[in-house]
Amino acid sequence: MIEAVVFDFDGLIRDTETYEFYSFQEVLKEHGVELPLELYCKRIGGHVNAFDPYFYLQECIGKPINREQLRTLRRQKYDILIQNEKARPGVVQYLEAAQKLGLKIGLASSAPYDWVMPNLEELNLAGYFDCIRTHEDVQHVKPDPELYLNVLAYLGVSPQNAIAFEDSPNGAKAAIQANLHTIIVPNEVTKHLIFDDYTLRIHSMLEMDLQQIIAHIKHQAQ
Template identity: 60%
Template sequence: MIKAVVFDFDGLIMDTETFEYYSFRDLLQDYGLELPFQLYSSRIGGHVDSFDPYRYLQERCAEPLDRELLRELRREKFAALFANEHARPGVEDYLCEAKEAGLLIGLASSAPKDWVVPLLDKLRLTSYFGCIRTFENATRVKPDPELYLQVLQFFDIAPQEAVAFEDSPNGALAAKRAGMRCVIVPNELTRGLTFPEVDLRLNSMRDLSLNTMIRLLEQA
């Protein structure tokens, strides 16, 4: 019996990942360079150090670059792209359904808390979550299962009693390594990536109601 739902944040609740990629892509284009998505994709949903776009840029430029200036320029590009973003379709519906059904609701994100929580506050979704675990809580982030295992431990439930919602291969792998059911809802950036074996794939959380989705998982 499913007792809990656990959400990723970046790319799943808000499609921050697509705009982050675009902001790095546009920054490199200012220097006449392309940003290879195959290299960049390794950092999606996992540790940002798995691929460093700033280092990639510096290694291909003859002159030394000011990394802090690059960061500032990149953030400006991101802010302009991301200014009018909202939660992805169906996210709040799922949270409302979960709350009405009496399910435990958690969040496990490889991103820092000072990034995740202010955005949840902006969306007015923070109060739905009984447990939030972010970068600072773990010694190893996704695709390691530690963040998910911490949420399961907090709720005092078995892995098979929880469903994880993910948008990236790194996140899906973390959930499956934790022994959980995993439903993927890829975004614009991740829909073409190769995912590990998961329990269900949706184009949008509006494809199925949460109750119908849970019923399908429990009957499988």
């Protein structure tokens, strides 16, 4: 029986990842450097240090860069790109449905708390979550399963009775290793990536409602 749903944040609830990528692309392009998606995607859904766009830029141009200046410029570009971006389609409906069904609702994100919470508050979604776990709460972020296991321990729910919603291969690996039913909903950037395993892939949360997802999982278990 499904007792809980656990959501990733970046790229899943709000498509921050696509606009982060676009903003880095713009900064590097101003220096005559193309940013390959396959390199950038190493940092999506996991530790940001898995790929450093600034170090990559410095290597490509062969001279030192002013990181702080570029960080400020990149963030300015991101803020402009993201300003009209709300929650991804279907997210609010899933959260409302989970509440109506009496399910516990968790969030497991590799990002810092001071990034996740302002975004959730801006979207008026923070109040839906019974448990929020971020970078600071664990020793190892995704693809390690620790974030998911931490959330489930707090909620008092076994992995077999929980559904994870993810948009990236790193996140999906974490959820699968934690033994949750894993639904992937890739965004504009991550839809091009290879996912090793998952329970179900949908293009948007509008494609299937939460009750249909639960029915699909129950049918698979029979």
